[in-house]
Amino acid sequence: MEIPEVAGRTGQVRTGVVENDEQYRTYLISELSRIPFIASGIRSWSSAEQFLHEENRKDLDLLLLDIDLSGISGVQLAGILALQQPELPIVILSNLTSDEAIFEAIKNGVKGYLLKSELSSLEDAIHVVMGGGAMITPTIALRVMSSFQKVPASGPDLTDRERQILELMVRGKTIKSVADFLMLSPHTVHDHVKRIYKKLEVHNRAELVRKVQELQLI
Structure with a gap:
């Protein structure tokens, strides 16, 4: 060759x-x-x-x-x-x-x-x-x-930043590691996470993972 x-x-x-x-x-x-x-x-x-x-x-x-x-x-x-x-x-x-x-x-x-x-x-x-x-x-x-x-189910309207954070959270990253990776403050990431939880109508990470799988968001 x-x-x-x-x-x-x-x-x-x-x-x-x-x-x-x-x-x-x-x-x-x-x-x-x-x-x-x-x-x-x-x-x-x-x-x-x-x-x-x-x-x-x-x-x-x-x-x-x-x-x-x-x-x-x-x-x-x-x-x-x-x-x-x-x-x-x-x-x-x-x-x-x-x-x-x-x-x-x-x-x-x-x-x-x-x-x-x-x-x-x-x-x-x-x-x-x-x-x-x-x-x-x-x-x-x-x-x-x-x-x-795959035909995805209808889901919430997430911003690009929220989707980035959601992908990292579902992969098991902590708020601090997400913040370090995206070069954001932990406080900013925490605020995004709260909005994600509200949009997906979940209360913890386990519910978040199930909802993501259910709606095929990732």
């Missing part, structure tokens, strides 16, 4: 991996090293926090990212990099996960979404992504299509 063009040139693809499972990270690096156009010296990190503190991360041409990181998640890191390094192509690697995580990753600009169990398509996916395209595995594509085909 030809070496893809990278940033206006043809050359070896400088690749980074963020994966918290040490055994899988070693396996993934081994698989990447077999791909002819991947540069030697693949760099890796076990957490998003480690990666964000890496001074030389902006030299990368490609990042492979585990979605289920502890601390800052893979989805959140993709969102941060969409602002800090929008030119960096990201391929998410995941076990089967929630539809909301898939959509959030896509909204955050990832160019590829592969299941960890389907690495046979890794080389093709990287080639497509580095050529300016996007690629997701058939399993994930089917789930995306199925979600679009």
